[in-house]
Amino acid sequence: MKITKKLIENVISEVVGVDVIPIINYLKDKKNISEFKIAETLKLEVNRTRNMLYRLHGANLVSFIRKKDKLKGWYIYYWTFNHTRVKGLAIEIKKKKIEMAKERLERENGGHFFLCDDKCIRLDFEQAIGFDFKCPECGMLMNQQNNEEIIKSLKAEIKKNEKELKTFKS
Numbered sequence: 001m002k003i004t005k006k007l008i009e010n011v012i013s014e015v016v017g018v019d020v021i022p023i024i025n026y027l028k029d030k031k032n033i034s035e036f037k038i039a040e041t042l043k044l045e046v047n048r049t050r051n052m053l054y055r056l057h058g059a060n061l062v063s064f065i066r067k068k069d070k071l072k073g074w075y076i077y078y079w080t081f082n083h084t085r086v087k088g089l090a091i092e093i094k095k096k097k098i099e100m101a102k103e104r105l106e107r108e109n110g111g112h113f114f115l116c117d118d119k120c121i122r123l124d125f126e127q128a129i130g131f132d133f134k135c136p137e138c139g140m141l142m143n144q145q146n147n148e149e150i151i152k153s154l155k156a157e158i159k160k161n162e163k164e165l166k167t168f169k170s
């Protein structure tokens with residue numbers, strides 16, 4: 001798997017949040033950058049920068065070393081982006097997506113679903129009985145939905161993601 005800029009941004013925004021992407025883009029080709037330098041360069045408040053770095057650290061996407069400032073007596077943290085972690089997270093995300101799609105596929109295969117003509121809301125059989133097969137939004141009669149297309153697209157999605165997962169691991 002190639003660790004592209006796009007892959008890094010996708011993984012980071014999914015795991016930590018889209019707001020921390022500027023920090024990663026800044027740290028990407030550097031090592032041991034102080035949080036003050038990061039805050040200053042990105043024009044962020046130091047506290048906000050720290051909060052973002054801690055979140056990244058929580059996902060093991062950055063590491064730090066700390067050094068005591070001899071004059072002021074406090075510790076300064078120096079941060080480095082952990083490139084190798086991106087691949088592991090990308091694999092985890094993909095696996096989770098496959099798992100969720102498989103669970104959904106099981107539900108679609110095993111259940112009957114009901115809709116009114118306006119498709120206000122989709123109910124399973126138990127729920128539809130509870131409303132006497134009348135749409136709780138508009139009151140129209142609900143009919144059983146043909147979910148073949150949903151099943152087909154879920155199967156295609158699973159296949160595509162499993163194929164991608166294989167390339168991730170190689």
Ligand SMILES: [Zn+2]
Binds near residue numbers: 117118119138140
């Ligand atoms: Zn309706």
